[in-house]
Amino acid sequence: MSRVSLFAGICFITVFFSLPAGAETIEDIKATMEEMKRDYETRIKGLEERIETLSGQQQENSAKIEDIATQHEAQAAAMEQKIDAKTLDVEYVGRGNAPVGKGGLVIGNPFGFGNVSVGGYADVEYGDFEKTNSTFNQHRWIINIGAFPHERLRFTSELEIEYGGPNVPNADGEIKVEQAYMDFLINDAVNVRAGALLVPFGRYNLYHDSDLQNLTERPIVARDVIPTTWTEAGAGIFGGFNPVLGSYEDLNLNYELYMVNGLDTGFSDTGLSGARASLKTDNNDDKAVVGRVAASPWLNQEVGVSGYWGEYDTAGHAIAGVGVDSLVTIGPLEWINEYAYFGVEQGSSDVANFFQGAYSQLNYDFWFKCLDNSFLGRGFKDPKMTLVGRYDWGLISDDSDASRGNNKEDRWTLGFNYRPVDNFVYKLEYQWNQTSNEALERGDNNGFLTSMAIGF
C-alpha cells in the first residue's frame, strides 16, 4: 500500500508539473493517473509473484541440495566403512585397551583375509609340603599362535615351555607342542581337524589353561588317569547340533571324534602319562579312536561322555577308556564332576590293568563391594573372589613291582582365588593328602600351594 501510494504521488507530481499549457482537464489527468496506477500495480503484482516463485524455487533447490548432501554423506560413510573393513585387516591390534577389547594380539594380513593371532598363558607357583623342600617353580609359559588363511581354514597351536625349557641348569624343563592342528571348516555339524590334537577325553583336558582353572594343582584323575595335557597326532571330525524340540530350543549337542596313534606301553602303576604317544611314529599298526559327546540342556549345564579304544602294544593288547563329566551352575555356584576309567588288556601280569579316578569341585564366586576402592578393587571393572573346594581320588592297579597292592590316593583341597580380571588369577590352596602303597602325586604329605596365572 505504502509503496503504491508513494509511487502514485511521485507520478502525480511529475505529471502535474510537466503539464503543458492548455492541456487536458483535471479529469483527463486523473484518468491518466488512474491508468498509470493500474499499470504499475499490475507490474508490481507481477514482480511480487515472480519473487514468490523464485523464493519457492530456492526452497526446493535447498531441499534438493540437502538431499544430495545426505546421499553423499551416506555414500561417504559406506565408503569409510569399506575402508575400515580393509584397514582393520591390516591393523595391529594390541592387547589391553585394544579397539576390540582386551585379549590377544591380532595381526592382519595386508594381502587380504587371514589374521594371525598370538596369545598364551603363564604361571608361577610356590609350594610348601611336608617332607619336601618348599620351592618356587615357574611352571608353564604357553604360546598360542592361530591363523586364518581363509575363512574356512583355521590353524590353532599351543607351544609349551615348562620349567624354563630343556636348557636350564639341571635340564629339567621341556619345550613341547601341546596342540598344532588345522581345521577344514564345513558347517556347524561337521568339520575336519588334523594335526597334534588336544585329545577330547574329559572336561579338564579341554579346559586345562592355568588362568581358567581355580586350583593350582590339577586333579589326580587329570594327571594319572587322563594324562593332561594329552596330545596325540591324528585326524577326525567335530561339530555341534542345536536340535529344536517343539518350543524347547535350548538343547545343544557337540562332539569330537578322532583317530590317533594312541597310548603306548609307557604306563606304570602310578599313571598313564608315560604312555602318551610320540607325535612322530606309532608304536604299532593300530590306530586308536577317541571322542567326547557333550549335551547341554540349558546354559552352563553340561554332561559329557568320553570314550577311548586302541591297541597299545604290538601284540594286539588294547586299552579302553570311558569317562563321564558334568557341569552344573546355580547362580554364583559352579559344580564340576569328572570320572574316568581305563582298562588295560594284559599281555602279562606285570602291567597295571586299570586306572581310574574322579574329582568333584565346587566353585563359589563372590565380591565385597566395600573392597571396590581398596587396592584389590581399584581400577578393575569386575573383580571377583572364588572359594574352591575339591575332592580328588585316584586308584591304579598294581603292576607287580616291588610295592604290592593297588595304589590309591585321596586329596581334599580348600582354595581361595582372587581375580581382578577374568584372565589373571591369584590362587591359594591347602591340600590334605592320603595314600595307600605307592604315592601317585603327593603321598601322605599335606601342604599349601600358591600361584599366579595370566592369560593373554
Add this chain to the structure above:
Amino acid sequence: MVIPKQWRGGSLRFVSVPGIVLLVSAPGFAATYLTVEQAQQVIFPGQNFTAVALILSEENQKALETQYGLPVHSVKQKIWRTEQGGFFIIDKVIGKHELITYAVGINPDGSIRQVEVMDYREAYGDAIRQKRWRRQFIGKTAASSLELDADIKNISGATLSCRHVTEGVKRIMSLYELVLKK
C-alpha cells in the same frame, strides 16, 4: 581287563573320516556365519537400510566414556538406519585370541531387538553363538546394566567371549543413547 575280540581290529580301525564327513556334511558356512545383508534381514526382515555417517566428536567420545565406563577406541561405527526408525550396528570385539564380529539390532523404541554373531573364529568357546545366550539381550535398553554375571549370564569356558560381547553391546547402547536417539 579283557576286551572282547569282536571290539578289536578291523571295524573301528577302518572308520573312514572322509566317509563320515560326506555322510553328514551339507553345504554351509564356517567361521563366517552371516554376511552383513543376511544379518540385516535376520534382525529386521524385509526392511530397507540406509547407512548412517557418524564420526564421534571428541565431546561425544568423552560423554560416551563417562556413560559407558570404558575408554572409547574407535570414532567410527558401522551403522544403518531402518526405514521404520530402528538401527542396525556392526561391531567387533576380541574373544580370547580371535576377533568376533557381531550385529546389534535396536528397535525404534530403543530396546535391543536382537544380537547376532556374524563371525566366530576361536576353536573353543563358540557357545556365545547359541540363541539361548544371545536372547538375554532382547528387550534390554541403554538403561539396563548389561553386565556379565549381573543381567547377562556367563558361559563357563567362554568367559572372555561373553564378557567382551556384553561390553560391546553396552558400548553400542550407550552410543545409541548419546548420539543416535532423537
